[in-house]
Amino acid sequence: MSGEKIKAKRGGFSIGQYSYVLIFAALFLVYFITSKGQLRWTGVTNILRHTAVVGMLSLGMGLAIIIGEIDLSVGAIMCCDACAGCVLFNALCAAGCPVWLIFLLIVLFCLIFGTLLGFFNGILIGKLGLPAFIVTLASQLIYRSVSQYCSRALPAYVTGDPSNNYKMVQGAARDVMYKFGNGKVFTLPVCGLIFIVLAIVLIYVSTNTKYGKRLFAIGSNSKAAHMAGVNVEWTKVSVFALTGLLCGIGSVMWLCMQSNVDPATTGVNNEMFAIAAVVLGGISMSGGKGKLIGVIFGALSYTVIDKIIAALNVDSLINNSIKGAILLVAIIIQVIGPRLRNSKVKKQKA
Amino acid sequence: MNILEMKKISKAFVGVPVLKEVDLTVRAGEVHALLGENGAGKSTLMNILTGVHTPDSGQVIFDGEDITNCSIAESEKKGIAFVHQELNLFNDLRVYENIFFNKELVTRAGRLRKQEMIHKCNDVFDRLGVSIDPLEMVEHLSASEKQTLEIAKAIFAEAKLLILDEPTTALSNEEIDHLFEIVNKLKAEGTTFIFISHKMPEIFRISDRYTVLRNGEFMETGNIADTTAQKITSVMVGSSFSTAEIYHTRPLGDELMSFKDVSGPGFEDIVLSVRKGEVLGITGLQGSGTSEFLQSVFGELPVFTGEVVIGGKEFRNNSIHHAMKNRIAFLPANRKENSVVPDMSILENMYISEHTLSSDKPIIKQDLELGKYGVQKENLNIKAATPHNLVVSLSGGNQQKVFFARWLNTEAEILLLDNPTQGIDVGAKAEIYKLILKLAEEGKTVVVNSQEIPELQRIADRCAVFYSGRIVKLLSHDEITEHTVMMYATNAVDVEEAKQL
Numbered sequence: 001m002s003g004e005k006i007k008a009k010r011g012g013f014s015i016g017q018y019s020y021v022l023i024f025a026a027l028f029l030v031y032f033i034t035s036k037g038q039l040r041w042t043g044v045t046n047i048l049r050h051t052a053v054v055g056m057l058s059l060g061m062g063l064a065i066i067i068g069e070i071d072l073s074v075g076a077i078m079c080c081d082a083c084a085g086c087v088l089f090n091a092l093c094a095a096g097c098p099v100w101l102i103f104l105l106i107v108l109f110c111l112i113f114g115t116l117l118g119f120f121n122g123i124l125i126g127k128l129g130l131p132a133f134i135v136t137l138a139s140q141l142i143y144r145s146v147s148q149y150c151s152r153a154l155p156a157y158v159t160g161d162p163s164n165n166y167k168m169v170q171g172a173a174r175d176v177m178y179k180f181g182n183g184k185v186f187t188l189p190v191c192g193l194i195f196i197v198l199a200i201v202l203i204y205v206s207t208n209t210k211y212g213k214r215l216f217a218i219g220s221n222s223k224a225a226h227m228a229g230v231n232v233e234w235t236k237v238s239v240f241a242l243t244g245l246l247c248g249i250g251s252v253m254w255l256c257m258q259s260n261v262d263p264a265t266t267g268v269n270n271e272m273f274a275i276a277a278v279v280l281g282g283i284s285m286s287g288g289k290g291k292l293i294g295v296i297f298g299a300l301s302y303t304v305i306d307k308i309i310a311a312l313n314v315d316s317l318i319n320n321s322i323k324g325a326i327l328l329v330a331i332i333i334q335v336i337g338p339r340l341r342n343s344k345v346k347k348q349k350a
Numbered sequence: 351m352n353i354l355e356m357k358k359i360s361k362a363f364v365g366v367p368v369l370k371e372v373d374l375t376v377r378a379g380e381v382h383a384l385l386g387e388n389g390a391g392k393s394t395l396m397n398i399l400t401g402v403h404t405p406d407s408g409q410v411i412f413d414g415e416d417i418t419n420c421s422i423a424e425s426e427k428k429g430i431a432f433v434h435q436e437l438n439l440f441n442d443l444r445v446y447e448n449i450f451f452n453k454e455l456v457t458r459a460g461r462l463r464k465q466e467m468i469h470k471c472n473d474v475f476d477r478l479g480v481s482i483d484p485l486e487m488v489e490h491l492s493a494s495e496k497q498t499l500e501i502a503k504a505i506f507a508e509a510k511l512l513i514l515d516e517p518t519t520a521l522s523n524e525e526i527d528h529l530f531e532i533v534n535k536l537k538a539e540g541t542t543f544i545f546i547s548h549k550m551p552e553i554f555r556i557s558d559r560y561t562v563l564r565n566g567e568f569m570e571t572g573n574i575a576d577t578t579a580q581k582i583t584s585v586m587v588g589s590s591f592s593t594a595e596i597y598h599t600r601p602l603g604d605e606l607m608s609f610k611d612v613s614g615p616g617f618e619d620i621v622l623s624v625r626k627g628e629v630l631g632i633t634g635l636q637g638s639g640t641s642e643f644l645q646s647v648f649g650e651l652p653v654f655t656g657e658v659v660i661g662g663k664e665f666r667n668n669s670i671h672h673a674m675k676n677r678i679a680f681l682p683a684n685r686k687e688n689s690v691v692p693d694m695s696i697l698e699n700m701y702i703s704e705h706t707l708s709s710d711k712p713i714i715k716q717d718l719e720l721g722k723y724g725v726q727k728e729n730l731n732i733k734a735a736t737p738h739n740l741v742v743s744l745s746g747g748n749q750q751k752v753f754f755a756r757w758l759n760t761e762a763e764i765l766l767l768d769n770p771t772q773g774i775d776v777g778a779k780a781e782i783y784k785l786i787l788k789l790a791e792e793g794k795t796v797v798v799n800s801q802e803i804p805e806l807q808r809i810a811d812r813c814a815v816f817y818s819g820r821i822v823k824l825l826s827h828d829e830i831t832e833h834t835v836m837m838y839a840t841n842a843v844d845v846e847e848a849k850q851l
Binding site (some may be wrong): 093208227288289 | 642651669670671674680687688689690691692693694698701702703705706707708709711712714715756760
């Protein structure tokens with residue numbers, strides 16, 4: 001019977017399920033060819049380095065989409081958190097704190113502050129039941145505008161820059177952080193490694209823990225999950241807080257890698273890249289379906305596209321057209337593919 | 351004159367015969383009751399008539415024309431209208447917009463002729479003797495007004511034959527009277543009706559003739575005036591009417607759960623005492639508060655006042671989780687909406703509830719779960735190839751067994767079952783009954799809400815009959831009969847009339 005065939009498919013290997021690997025491999029191949037033999041190992045590891053921050057946001061977005069919601073504020077949370085972290089850094093330097101303490105406090109602060117920003121979204125969405133799209137659209141505007149306003153409103157010695165930017169003041173503390181952010185372990189960039197490790201942790205959580213299963217259940221049928229005893233409201237709050245935490249980690253990476261934040265540009269459009277990475281990674285926009293591992297490849301694919309554009313020496317303004325086109329191809333593979341297979345099965349049945 | 355003749359209709363789904371050479375003859379201008387238990391083939395027969403399905407063999411003649419293989423649109427055009435149980439209305443549109451949906455009257459430039467449509471609506475509503483404002487939003491209409499609207503739509507489509515599929519389930523007695531008035535009015539104008547219902551008093555009130563189906567076979571047809579409810583019931587249920595098959599009296603334990611003057615949304619002043627190992631049936635018409643009562647005990651709906659004692663301790667419920675910790679399980683009605691997690695496997699569906707109780711151990715031990723799965727599969731006789739298949743790959747009956755397992759995995763002692771055999775085929779139903787009795791024998795306490803009296807006859811030790819939110823009668827096992835229950839459930843049928851039927 002054809003029914004059994006479909007069932008067998010799920011356990012077995014099917015290309016549609018792993019389209020994100022194929023897309024990444026194809027893009028990487030194109031990158032390899034376009035670089036005309038100039039591609040060195042550092043070029044490869046750089047992909048990881050440049051993926052790290054957007055990758056963190058994508059993981060958060062992935063969680064939000066798995067529970068059937070969305071978080072448009074990831075880029076703004078990352079930016080706002082980085083700005084606040086920068087201000088704290090400058091204040092601590094001015095107060096003459098020891099370097100290790102500054103580093104520790106900045107990391108702690110960014111993680112907690114990011115979580116709080118996400119938690120605020122979560123309460124509005126999970127507890128009050130407001131639509132995530134609107135709530136996070138609003139908080140995106142708020143978080144970013146506060147960051148921009150403060151860059152002018154705060155005294156220059158904490159923003160570190162008399163113009164509308166935030167800069168970490170020169171000194172030992174900044175050097176230590178910069179060295180960390182741009183450091184390498186076994187030739188691999190630290191931030192990229194942190195991203196991969198955290199992604200693996202989240203993949204484990206999503207597939208092997210009760211909490212993880214709960215997220216998929218909520219995205220698949222939240223009413224049934226509720227009736228089965230799952231605390232849907234608080235689980236949703238926790239996911240948005242977790243997304244905030246991941247953005248917070250992203251903001252630490254940003255500070256360590258860049259040492260400055262421009263509230264007008266940092267993280268702009270990142271929520272869109274994150275959504276694209278999630279979709280490219282094969283997670284269903286309606287929630288409940290997909291694997292977080294896809295997000296790693298989705299995010300990496302987007303960095304490779306940037307690299308290809310750079311290698312080809314074409315106008316970088318065409319960049320987003322290519323990203324958009326690849327997103328369309330990915331969604332066509334994911335949506336049309338199963339439809340074709342089903343119609344084939346139906347024909348066999350007839 | 352016969353307006354409709356369905357001759358020797360057969361239909362099988364994936365090799366399983368659903369209809370076997372069924373005949374149905376309807377005369378012009380009559381109300382024809384189509385009777386049969388759930389799963390007898392009534393809906394399939396009606397779906398063939400309206401063109402949703404094509405028959406494997408047989409012939410359909412309507413108004414002198416052969417319409418055996420016509421499409422839905424064609425059958426509509428010929429004058430057949432199906433008023434579904436689940437109403438097909440757009441809640442966010444106005445009444446007249448619904449009636450004229452996709453048949454709008456427009457000027458040559460494409461502008462809607464709203465005034466004309468509204469006038470036409472008013473004319474029809476006058477004809478039906480109802481007062482509905484054509485400009486009202488449909489979401490503001492009552493259940494009976496929506497029903498009327500569906501009928502009005504059929505009239506606009508110039509339907510000659512209206513199929514009413516259990517039209518009274520959501521209506522109050524008064525609204526039912528009104529609906530029947532409309533039916534009689536249209537009948538006088540020459541419209542024919544096929545009336546599908548389970549409620550005997552209504553059938554006897556409104557119908558002229560009847561046809562009974564059982565297990566996909568034609569049983570009997572005749573004039574309502576020549577028969578009795580008793581006779582029809584025995585034709586409908588056949589040999590499955592016997593109740594002694596699986597039920598046997600068991601020694602019951604001590605009182606486990608008691609309710610004293612408990613009120614909540616939709617139910618009032620409930621006084622009940624349930625013993626350990628007992629199967630208590632609760633029943634009543636749609637909207638009588640039985641389902642709400644169970645949902646309140648489980649914490650899905652709030653309990654307003656009263657005292658609930660479980661296992662000697664006062665039980666104040668504020669959340670589902672609290673109920674689960676007190677070893678209460680609830681199998682909700684509407685399986686697809688409230689139980690199925692469609693993107694998850696059988697195993698994951700089985701453990702989702704247990705996981706919320708054991709979240710102090712966050713990591714899943716799949717080997718353990720697979721072991722227990724084997725046991726549950728055996729015990730509940732779940733027909734599944736592997737635990738990793740999606741739960742939606744199973745049949746309705748097997749899905750329901752998975753959800754039984756979901757709650758048994760929480761080691762619940764009290765099982766609240768809300769319409770547990772809804773949308774399950776006859777064979778699987780019998781298995782569920784056996785399962786419920788087996789669980790009761792093992793010491794679980796079961797409260798079953800069901801509108802199917804034969805079901806309660808087969809499994810319940812006692813049966814509480816609800817009428818508009820209150821328990822009007824507590825019947826012992828031997829007292830549960832369709833007639834007695836209906837008598838109390840409607841609270842309107844007086845004893846004399848009940849005896850007559």
